[in-house]
Structures are given as structure tokens and as C-alpha cells.
Amino acid sequence: MPMTCRTGLHDRHDVYAAQCPCRDVLDMLANKWSALVVGALEDGPQRFGALQRRLEGVSPKVLTQTLRRLEDYGFVDRTIYPAVPLHVEYALTDLGRGVAGPLGLLRSWVESHLDEIHAVRG
Amino acid sequence: MPMTCRTGLHDRHDVYAAQCPCRDVLDMLANKWSALVVGALEDGPQRFGALQRRLEGVSPKVLTQTLRRLEDYGFVDRTIYPAVPLHVEYALTDLGRGVAGPLGLLRSWVESHLDEIHAVRG
């Protein structure tokens, strides 16, 4: 169980350290759709189609990629209900609910400061 | 001055709307280095070389790209002090200090939950 990022120099993790696994996590979240998917799932478990409609413009391929990645890192759970037609639900894990906080703050900061940003850019 | 994202349906912006400029801002922040640069500049104005050392593993080209993009969106100011050798400083704008909050929370959430994430992934 890794406790440090750079062979005993730190007790805690450091995203600024090249070798710290933190980087992978941050990189994983740093893409066009992850923050939006996590935010959408805060409303409760969602089906693939619902997510696709919510995240306007996302293609099925990319949505699948994003969900799989979030699943790999333990942020999202995928549950299959055997039925016809097929029923699959995506839900946040505890970890997912945890990261949803910071991500939500970021999303709402952007929304509430867009006019200001727009003004600066001309 | 744009107040809505989708022709009058909302009074505020919505990152889930495909056409909302919010998306651009979120996308701009969603890359490998932006959050790290903003965080590094929270300590005060920094020179190019200092940033490069702080962000372990970043190449000069990519650091320049990241800084220019942040400058374009009004998060970072670039100041040249005419001297030999050349002296250039990067600093957060008010907007930059604003977004530094949410970004910092995200960084520290990742750092403090890495062990948990690592445990889930096996």
C-alpha cells in the first residue's frame, strides 16, 4: 500500500510529483465528459440512453469510454437487470459521490462566472 | 452580453447544453496541466522556469501552450520585465484566483483519497 509519492520524501501524495499515481487520477478526470457524467449521476442512477440525452452531443462510443474509465477507477457502478429489452443502470459509488462534490463546484463556478470570462475575452 | 445558453429557455448557463459557451471553458480546464498551473500560481507570481520545475515532467512547448490558453481566457497575466537576462512573470488574475478555489479542492480531494481509489482498483 503506497503511502508516499517519491520514496519517502512525503507522507502524503502530491499531484505535482511526476511519479505520483495522483496524476493518473487527475488526468482521468481531465477530459471533456467525465465531470458531466459524474454530475448527471448525482441525480440518481441513470440508464445509458438517459445519460446520452442529458450530455448533449456525446456519441455512444465516447459515452461508453467515459463510463468504462469511471468504472475502472471505482467512481461508477454498472448494474445489469436481465430483462427484455435490456436494462442497464449506472450509479455513483461512494467514491463517485465523493468526487462529485469538487467537480460540482467546478461546474457551477464556470456557469456562474461565464459572463465575467466572456467579458475578459472580448 | 449573453445571458442564456438556449434561446431563452434558461436564465443561467448550463454546462449540459451543447451550445453553451460554458462547455468551452470546462473543456479548456479539462487537460493534463491547467489545474496544476493554476495551483502553482496560487503561491504567487512565478517565472517560466520555476513553473517548469514545479510541474514535474512538463515540456516547454506544452507549458507554453497551457499558459497561453489560460491567458486567452483571462485566468493568467503575463508580465515582461525588460532586463538582461529576460525576466517574465506569470500571475493569476482575479478570475484565476476565483477558479483556483474549485480546482484546488479537486486536487486535494484526489490527493487525500488516492489510497481509497488505489484500493478499489486492486
Add this chain to the structure above:
DNA sequence: CGGTATCCTGTGCGATACTG
């Protein structure tokens, strides 16, 4: 010191068509 220039690779992302 603070970058540019150049080249290269990977892959994120998108569109579309198709399938169990």
C-alpha cells in the same frame, strides 16, 4: 532565461452504421 521550431505518437473525440 524564456521560450520557438520541428517532428512524432497516441488517443480523444466525433459520425455513422450495425448488432445481441
Add this chain to the structure above:
DNA sequence: CAGTATCGCACAGGATACCG
């Protein structure tokens, strides 16, 4: 319904060398 298959482009990102 919930994806997969395939194709293609654009660009992020990295390595290295060089310049004012």
C-alpha cells in the same frame, strides 16, 4: 435498449534542438 465496429481527423502531449 445498450451498446460495438469502423473510420478518420484533429490536436494534445512528449522529445529534442535551437534561438534572441
